[in-house]
Amino acid sequence: MRQAEEGSNPAASDPASTLIHQALLYDGIETFAAAAARFCLDGLARGDRIMAVVTPPNIEALEDVLGADAARVELVNALEWYDAPGRTLDACGRYVNTHQLDHPRVRMLGEPVWRGRDRAQEAEWTRYESMLNAAFAGSPVWIMCTYDTRALPRHIVDDARRTHPELVTGHGTTVSPAYTEPSEFGHSRDLLPLPPPGQDYGTRHVFDADLRLLRQYVTAWAAAGELPAETADRLVIVVNEVAANAVEHGGGRGDILLWTEDDSICCDIRDAGRPDGEGLELFAGYLPPTSATARGYGLWVARQLCDLVEVRTGQAGTQVRLRLRRT
Structure with missing residues (x-):
């Protein structure tokens, strides 16, 4: 088990050309703000480009901890960013392509939106999380996705363990034993048949x-x-x-x-x-x-x-x- 000391993260020593994709599992807004601020401040100290895509309450909490440094982090409303899996994945790619040549790394702090999603939407957003590992493999990108373990359904948090190679908690950073490669994860999801159409339909x-x-x-x-x-x-x-x-x-x-x-x-x-x-x-x-x-x-x-x-x-x-x- 790899553990991070307060204010540090062992993944920071990985080569900049290696993708780091982590799930931050937190149980309160204070825990979120502390871990997210460490992620941002460490990146600022290293000259990384940083975008934080989180919900408005978490934007406010992060700004409170960052203080004046909040102006150096691009803050984006997650409710607007996470509108459709394909479009969001493409937007991430464009952001990385725009900034990767001018910075050692591009860091993205993301808070996927699960409230109001039906099971089909949940499945595709989970697949999106898995696809990040394929889309940015070998790229100078560090992605930390945040999951509120108190508010989210258990199956969402369990899938986070399958789609993120590393987990960050209040006890440090560990390799996720449940992590599944994107091809295997996608294949397992494809075995689940789609539900039949609704009642309001015509003929094929x-x-x-x-x-x-x-x-x-x-x-x-x-x-x-x-x-x-x-x-x-x-x-x-x-x-x-x-x-x-x-x-x-x-x-x-x-x-x-x-x-x-x-x-x-x-x-x-x-x-x-x-x-x-x-x-x-x-x-x-x-x-x-x-x-x-x-x-x-x-x-x-x-x-x-x-x-x-x-x-x-x-x-x-x-x-x-x-x-x-x-x-």
């Missing part, structure tokens, strides 16, 4: 390589449902991108089902395709593609435009479920 529509007809079908469905123009446009774009993948990798055809669920638009796209390589498919759409023709581009676009994207691949084929807020 079959499509082939003529995606123009599919776009017309989706446009007509959106018009019948009186969707806002911006939402309808996003829906047509993401359906076209995912369907193009289905045509290319799923035998030239697929089917689509559209329905509404509370204030969301939901869409299932199925095809007969199966993964050629487990690792490639598990990471597809999470990391920015090198070009518009690169594999995974369609899923990446979907993750940027949708509020939730779920993918399941098995012997029966591939199922992609998209969710967009109506407004």
Whole structure:
């Protein structure tokens, strides 16, 4: 067991080119503020770039401890930052790319938002936490994600132990014995089937390589449902991108089902395709593609435009479920 002395962290001695990804498990706002302030002050002393993405009460607590040094930390409201897993992961990547050349490390203190999430959203945000390990592997990045063990459900905290290589508590820093590599963690989640659609849905529509007809079908469905123009446009774009993948990798055809669920638009796209390589498919759409023709581009676009994207691949084929807020 590696333990950190007060005001220090053994991970600080790791090479700057090595990703450090930790879960701070705290049981009170004072514990949070003390650990978060140490993380920030240590980074400032080393010339690191620091962004703290936490909820407003924790921003206030952190500012109180940091004092004048708070002005040297970029403070961001977590309720605005954590809006969709794909968009947030991309925003992290852009932040790192912007600052990594001018600083020894880029540090990000993050407080994922779990309140108000349903189980599907929880699962994808947990997968986001796991994907950080793949997205920033070998990068000069130090990420500390905070978890309030008093307020969060046990399964959320248990998953934090699986998605973070290191744990930080009031007793120090330790290697997480439950940590699971992103490929293995993602595969375990993919074994869980998606729930059936809600009651408000129609019939499945079959499509082939003529995606123009599919776009017309989706446009007509959106018009019948009186969707806002911006939402309808996003829906047509993401359906076209995912369907193009289905045509290319799923035998030239697929089917689509559209329905509404509370204030969301939901869409299932199925095809007969199966993964050629487990690792490639598990990471597809999470990391920015090198070009518009690169594999995974369609899923990446979907993750940027949708509020939730779920993918399941098995012997029966591939199922992609998209969710967009109506407004």
